[in-house]
Amino acid sequence: MATAPGPTSVRVACRVHGGLVEYDGYSNDARSYLPDHGGYVSTSVVVDVDDAWPPGVPPC
16 A cells, blocks of 8 residues: 655556445545556545546556
8 A cells, every 4th residue: 555645746558447446525436547657546545536437548
């Protein structure tokens, strides 16, 4: 597990569906792969984006 000071910009390589995550009024099953960190994060629950499936980000 890693923690980045916020706000922090990240590079998203691709996205996949995972298990449902619910936090602070948000919920989705979207995961974004962060190649610079070697792992996945829950999109829109952890990453501040309007769309859990950002346009232009390919599936993994």
